[in-house]
Amino acid sequence: MKKSIIGLSRNQIGELLLSLGVSEKNLKMRISQIFHSIYFKGSKKIDEITTISKKLREDLNQSYSLERNKIKKEVVSKDKTRKWLLSLQDDKEIETVFIPEKKRGSLCISSQVGCTLNCSFCHTGTMPLVRNLTAFEIMSQVLLAKDELDDWEGNSDIRKLTNIILMGMGEPLYNYEEVSKAIKIIIDSEGINISKRKVTLSTAGIVPMIERLGEELDVGLAISLHAVNDDIRNTLVPINRKYPIKELIAALKKYTEAKSSRKITFEYVMLKNVNDSISDARELCRIISGIPAKINLIPFNPWPLSIYECSDEKKIRAFSEVITRAGYSSPVRKPRGRDIMAACGQLVSQSKRTSRHDQGGINV
Ligand code: SAH
Secondary structure, three states: OOEEOOOOOHHHHHHHHHHOOOOHHHHHHHHHHHHHHHHHHOOOOHHHOOOOOHHHHHHHHHHEEOOOOEEEEEEEOOOOOEEEEEEOOOOOEEEEEEEEOOOOEEEEOOOEEOOOOOOOOOOHHHOOOOEEOOHHHHHHHHHHHHHHHOOOEOOEOOOOOOEEEEOOOOOHHHOHHHHHHHHHHHHOOOOOOOOHHHEEEEEOOOHHHHHHHHHHOOOEEEEEOOOOOHHHHHHHOHHHHOOOHHHHHHHHHHHHHOOOOOOEEEEEEEEOOOOOOHHHHHHHHHHOOOOOEEEEEEEOOOOOOOOOOEOOHHHHHHHHHHHHHOOOEOOEOOOOOHHHOOOOOOOOOOOOOOOHHHOOOOOO
């Protein structure tokens, strides 16, 4: 199979063009033309890159293509959320979710097949096999969504896909190189052209990577906090044993202090009688004080064999009020696509669904 140009960085395309005899002088322009055609116009074949010469198109066609991964299945929720199951070249599968809202449309993309973090309330952690996605596979999710939504420039003045959230399967900061390559294409004005303020990366808190993320990419940062003390967080988000709350908060303080416009989104899943008391809410405000932040309360989305229940609505409201009174915005995330198992933490693509007990210690 020919190698796809999708997901290659500007530099990599440059190297490729040099090897085909493009001169140094024309290099930058040629790269821009190719980028524009693939990511702005949505070309699916090298022959459609009509801004470059026929000869260059023929040379590229010898060993390269604009092939994307394939959609194996689409499910549409009654709330119009769409979930796509993509099959990868090695027959592994990932899921991508499009969440349309009144004034925006967010695409929730995956960064790994499965996830190694094994958060006890998350379905993705039950997948038996895990590997990192390549930048090609990450960008394929974006391109396929734009294909399906008919969202290419020229087709419509109003973009349907306005926001990208790295909140699908996997831990993006465990796949930093490929994720960052993809993000650079997403925020490139000749690429997908979505501003970095509209790209949000969600992490369980891989502390040593947070500073680097701020320096190199500076996209929105969401932290899956979910608990206010190490005992509970150790069971909910086991990576906490490696990077405990104190270290995480210290890294986030540094992160927000480095740039005044920065704000952290804390994600907090509401689990009945586990982390949803009023004193938890007060403690939450205490530990994050000094960090410009918003707290996104996520009603727990159930999945087969999960051992948790979602907190009662009243409890969620009371929790939210404490936080609001402390001066933080605390929207309750409306579950989207629950009926098609597309909501937060419900993504799992293997046909074989395992229970927690079946898992081995799988590492990337
Ligand atoms: N690994 C990254 C990316 C996953 S994002 C991270 O941990 O942030 C998915 C978000 O949904 C995370 O905040 C995750 O904790 C949350 N989540 C996982 N399972 C959930 C569930 N069953 N109900 C609600 N939210 C869930």
